[in-house]
Amino acid sequence: xxxxxxxxxxxxxxxxxxxxxxxxxxxxxxxxxxxxxxxxxxxxxxxxxxxxxxxxxxxxxxxxxxxxxxxxxxxxxxxxxxxxxxxxxxxxxxxxxxxxxxxxxxxxxxxxxxxxxxxxxxxxxxxxxxxxxxxxxxxxxxxxxxxxxxxxxxxxxxxxxx
Numbered sequence: 360x361x362x363x364x365x366x367x368x369x370x371x372x373x374x375x376x377x378x379x380x381x382x383x384x385x386x387x388x389x390x391x392x393x394x395x396x397x398x399x400x401x402x403x404x405x406x407x408x409x410x411x412x413x414x415x416x417x418x419x420x421x422x423x424x425x426x427x428x429x430x431x432x433x434x435x436x437x438x439x440x441x442x443x444x445x446x447x448x449x450x451x452x453x454x455x456x457x458x459x460x461x462x463x464x465x466x467x468x469x470x471x472x473x474x475x476x477x478x479x480x481x482x483x484x485x486x487x488x489x490x491x492x493x494x495x496x497x498x499x500x501x502x503x504x505x506x507x508x509x510x511x512x513x514x515x516x517x518x519x520x521x
Contacts (some may be wrong), residue, residue, distance in 0.1 A: 386494065393495045399454050407447035407454075414444020428519040438514030442507050449503050453496075460493050 421436030467490045475486045
């Protein structure tokens with residue numbers, strides 16, 4: 360039995376692949392557009408990790424920096440720390456989910472290719488067409504931006520002014 364776990368290189372190149380037999384042309388184009396738009400690159404990864412790292416740093420500062428108005432300072436700075444880390448954490452979580460989806464697609468595609476190589480003639484029709492490129496879930500950046508805005512307003516209003 361062969362191992363169907365895709366390598367990192369296959370996952371990286373799968374972001375570029377097109378569906379072989381799309382359900383509809385529009386769905387295939389949408390799947391391709393999302394795969395290209397959501398493809399991770401060094402800038403996106405660096406920005407996401409910087410956001411999470413800076414949010415964690417501000418969280419640590421807020422926990423270990425005593426202030427006169429301790430509870431208000433702690434609550435406000437915790438909320439602002441979450442606001443800083445939220446976009447990066449959201450991107451990392453979505454990217455992880457996309458990679459898992461593409462890993463499953465690659466495994467199914469590879470299994471079907473191996474099976475079709477074993478079959479000959481009319482038996483190959485039993486396997487069917489290769490699986491389509493999956494449609495990655497839409498990213499809800501407007502919601503993330505709205506939540507961050509609300510967190511800035513709430514966190515800023517809670518922080519002591521003096």
